[in-house]
Amino acid sequence: MSHRIAVVGAGVIGLSIAHELAAAGSDVTVLTDAEPLETTSAVAGAVWFPYAAEHSPAVDAxxxxxLRRFRAVADDPDAGVDIRSGIIIERTPxxxxxxxxxxxxxPADPSxxxxxxTGMRTxxxxxxxxxxxxxxxxxxxxxxxxxxxxVVDDVDALARDFDTAxxxxxARGGELLGDDDTVVPxxxxxxxxxNPGFWEFRIDDDAPGGLAYVLPRRDCLVLGGTHEAGQTSLEPDPEIEAAIIERCTALVPAIAGQPILSRAVGLRPGRERLRIEEVPGRALRVIAAYGHGGSGMTLSWGTAERVTSLVSPR
Incomplete structure (x- = not known):
């Protein structure tokens, strides 16, 4: 009998993990209460950059x-991943x-x-x-x-149908496992x-007034953003939106007057340290894989490879 694995969550982390486990030969089912395009991952700016990521050898790997995997994925035009030039703006000594x-x-051109x-072009x-x-x-x-x-409310109940979860x-990871109250939305x-024809990105984490980034997707420019720890409202705030547009227009003046196509809010899973580990004492084997904060896309394939190495049947 093949190794039956439930992956709880269908955002970029869950799907990447499911991909690697299935590629390794496991029998994988993704359990989700939301379609992938309804998850926080769909709101993400989705540029490879370690925003507020922990510094550790494991995360470095x-x-x-x-980065290596996304560069390979970008070779497939249907994947929706492009290698973009842009500038990371710096405001600290x-x-x-x-x-x-x-x-x-x-170093970016001062102009x-x-x-x-200061800033770095990449x-x-x-x-x-x-x-x-x-x-x-x-x-x-x-x-x-x-x-x-x-909807999964009890991970242990999955033992009826799966060998591993x-x-x-x-952001719901700690609550679902019931042993971790350190996750902050x-x-x-x-x-x-x-998009008026601007195909470079700009990221300014320390912009006056708050975080500012301009990210050119194929279908729009994503303007952001906010980093509101502990706030859970999923309703877009018009005042916050106006401030985002103002900050981003200061970075890219061509944005001024561009029609708004859509707006969205997501809850990033904030945690002091990324949690990727086996959770003991459960009715089935359980692996935690959450706490990526604002670096979900950036760490997604690396997380999937790490989880696959942990899950390999013993």
Missing amino acids: MLGAS TPDRAWTAWAEAS ELPAGA RVPLATMSQYLPWLQAQCEALGARIERR VVAAG IRGQVVRVA
Whole structure:
């Protein structure tokens, strides 16, 4: 009998894990209370960049693995992943450039930067999530994984049908396992506008007034954002939206007056440290895989490879 695995969650982490487990020969079912395009992952800016990610050898390995995999995925035009040029804007005397260990970067031209700022120009993967998530789901299904719409409230109850459960439930991960109250939802609001022909990204984590980023998807520009720890409202706030547009227009003046296509809010799973580990004392084997904060896409393939190494049948 094949190893039966339930992956709880159908965001970018859950689907990436399901893909790797199915590719390794396991019998995989993704259990989800929301379609992939209804998850927080669909709201994500989805550029490879370790935003508020922990510094550790394990996470470093996942960053490198994900970058390598996304570069390969970008070779498939149907995947919705493009290698984009852009600038990471810096406003501190000693900016954190640890990410340049994986992605080639060079100092940005001062004429492209806000007054008084420094910055690094780089080329990294950026996903159009409205295309990438359905593509990833289709890849999972082609490998034999199933997607089942089911609300999971009791992980131990899955022992009736599965040998292992992987909890990739994002902000709900700690609550679902019942042994971790350290997960803090981090509210992120974005607005999507028509693209006037701007195909580079800009990220300014320390912009005056708050986080600012302009990310060119294939179907729009994603403007963000917010980092509101502990806030859980999923309703877009008009005042916050206006401030986001103002900050982003300061970075890219061509945004001014562009029609709004859509708006969205997601709850990032904030945690001091990423949790990828076996959880003892359960009715079946359980692996936790959550706490990615604002780096879900960035760490997704590396997480999937790590979980697959943990789940391998003993």
